[in-house]
Amino acid sequence: MATTEKTVAARTGEQFLDGLRGDAREIWLNGEKITHPLEHPALEAAARTLARVYDLQHEHADEMLAPAPDTGALVNVTHLIPRSKEDLERRRRAVELTAAMTAGLMGRTPDYLNVTFACFAGRSDVWARRGNEQGAENLVAYQREMRDRDLSTTHSIMNPQVDRTKPEAEQAAGEVALHKIGETETHITVRGARMLATLAPFADELTIYPGSDIRPQDGRYALSFAIPMGTPGLKFICRDSYSKQRDRFDYPLSSRFDEMDAVAIFDDVEVPKGRVFLDGDTEGYSEVISDTGWRGHIMHQAFTRAHVKLSFAFGLGHLIANTTGVGRFDHIQEKLGQMWNMVELTRSALVSAEAGSFLDEGGVWYPDDRPFLALRGEMPKWLPYCSELLQLIGGGGFMCTPSRADMDGPMAEAIAKYYQAGGADAERRIRLFRLAWDYIGSDLGGRGELYERFYLSDSWRMTALAYKLADKSFPESLVEQFLHE
Numbered sequence: 001m002a003t004t005e006k007t008v009a010a011r012t013g014e015q016f017l018d019g020l021r022g023d024a025r026e027i028w029l030n031g032e033k034i035t036h037p038l039e040h041p042a043l044e045a046a047a048r049t050l051a052r053v054y055d056l057q058h059e060h061a062d063e064m065l066a067p068a069p070d071t072g073a074l075v076n077v078t079h080l081i082p083r084s085k086e087d088l089e090r091r092r093r094a095v096e097l098t099a100a101m102t103a104g105l106m107g108r109t110p111d112y113l114n115v116t117f118a119c120f121a122g123r124s125d126v127w128a129r130r131g132n133e134q135g136a137e138n139l140v141a142y143q144r145e146m147r148d149r150d151l152s153t154t155h156s157i158m159n160p161q162v163d164r165t166k167p168e169a170e171q172a173a174g175e176v177a178l179h180k181i182g183e184t185e186t187h188i189t190v191r192g193a194r195m196l197a198t199l200a201p202f203a204d205e206l207t208i209y210p211g212s213d214i215r216p217q218d219g220r221y222a223l224s225f226a227i228p229m230g231t232p233g234l235k236f237i238c239r240d241s242y243s244k245q246r247d248r249f250d251y252p253l254s255s256r257f258d259e260m261d262a263v264a265i266f267d268d269v270e271v272p273k274g275r276v277f278l279d280g281d282t283e284g285y286s287e288v289i290s291d292t293g294w295r296g297h298i299m300h301q302a303f304t305r306a307h308v309k310l311s312f313a314f315g316l317g318h319l320i321a322n323t324t325g326v327g328r329f330d331h332i333q334e335k336l337g338q339m340w341n342m343v344e345l346t347r348s349a350l351v352s353a354e355a356g357s358f359l360d361e362g363g364v365w366y367p368d369d370r371p372f373l374a375l376r377g378e379m380p381k382w383l384p385y386c387s388e389l390l391q392l393i394g395g396g397g398f399m400c401t402p403s404r405a406d407m408d409g410p411m412a413e414a415i416a417k418y419y420q421a422g423g424a425d426a427e428r429r430i431r432l433f434r435l436a437w438d439y440i441g442s443d444l445g446g447r448g449e450l451y452e453r454f455y456l457s458d459s460w461r462m463t464a465l466a467y468k469l470a471d472k473s474f475p476e477s478l479v480e481q482f483l484h485e
């Protein structure tokens, strides 16, 4: 596709990096205040990976860019509100290309929130309920801004864990969870904290929207808005960096894919009213999650990425088994077969969701969410289980992994001889096992496993939700026919 600069809203990697060089932000990492992520060695590599994500859309412009319906400018297709089955298929392909770049390890590349806000804007009627027309209008305008500026955004939907047996508003006397403390004609003021905001150091903006239901009396906690990362009073405290500033040979994944997670702290932050989408409507707080179609759309994004990550895990297992010869044992084949089953069932769920997709009552094309609801409980178990299977396939080989420095040092000859495998020379075998260990065993690997268990809530609650939402009419009728004989 020929693109002229005038008509392209989608940013390049360099434009994204320029954005990060702009306004100072307040990021705390290991006691250090960081205002510009590119200037810190622990953050720079992931920022450059995200720049590659932005470049990717230009390399695959035919598949990843399309004109915005109102302006005609070329934007990433994940910003577009789907209006047909083809739109869903095109969006899946764009997400897949993005995910493949990091083997699915970066879960929160900007497409995640592009999809979320496109579906929110597509169903602004839900946001407008109970007199919130202005909030809905703000949201639609913000989604266009996100799209036209091709923003990198982070989000924080959960309040911190203080005492989960209590409603959020009652935990720590209601002072910890994000809440509104004041209002003027031009802005609202908010205070408190939210966990977590993945990608925070690499985002242009922070978005806040609901993550759980709240009680009718907790209106001051019922908030949704978006603000630039450099907003005064907005602070982020990062976990340890898992980014390894080592030769890429040693840590092929940790050296570039640590998307970082941080707690967001709002120290009396002023949010302009034009950026407030919801303020005080506790019913709306639940409805924008249940009634906008967010669930089906975000699972379309999430399981496309999960399919890529499962395929990567399967690829690792297959290549390891064929490198050390264990692939000839039938129980190893069974383990590889289990991994393939998970890949294939995920692919089938995507195909089935798209095949059964339909125009919802708000005019947005919606995937059939039933296969996704079933996967939402299973995926948090499948991906960690794949890591367990990889351990069983690779055995102690994960520990036979000299570093680049060893490979280049006086032991080079011994390594070439003693680390050879039936299916690969020493260097290829070591590369493969180091890659797999960085996936299952490094700090980043451990974080990846936790991410899969929780990033879309937990498996238990999601399986229970699937049961609650399931259409039970056919199963019931099968049983009922025998109860009336």
Ligand SMILES: Cc1cc2nc3c(=O)[nH]c(=O)nc-3n(C[C@H](O)[C@H](O)[C@H](O)COP(=O)(O)OP(=O)(O)OC[C@H]3O[C@@H](n4cnc5c(N)ncnc54)[C@H](O)[C@@H]3O)c2cc1C
Pocket: 108, 155, 156, 157, 158, 161, 164, 195, 196, 197, 198, 199, 211, 261, 447, 450, 451, 454, 455, 456, 457, 458, 460, 461
């Ligand atoms: C790596 C990572 C990155 C993340 N990134 C983001 C992000 O970018 N943005 C964002 O908003 N969130 C993010 N999250 C947070 C995610 O939304 C939450 O982890 C998830 O919603 C689960 O909530 P929680 O962690 O507070 O766990 P909790 O709700 O505290 O649950 C902990 C355990 O207690 C159980 N439990 C809790 N409450 C109940 C209950 N009422 N009944 C029964 N059991 C219960 C759970 O099942 C679970 O086993 C991230 C999480 C991880 C791990």
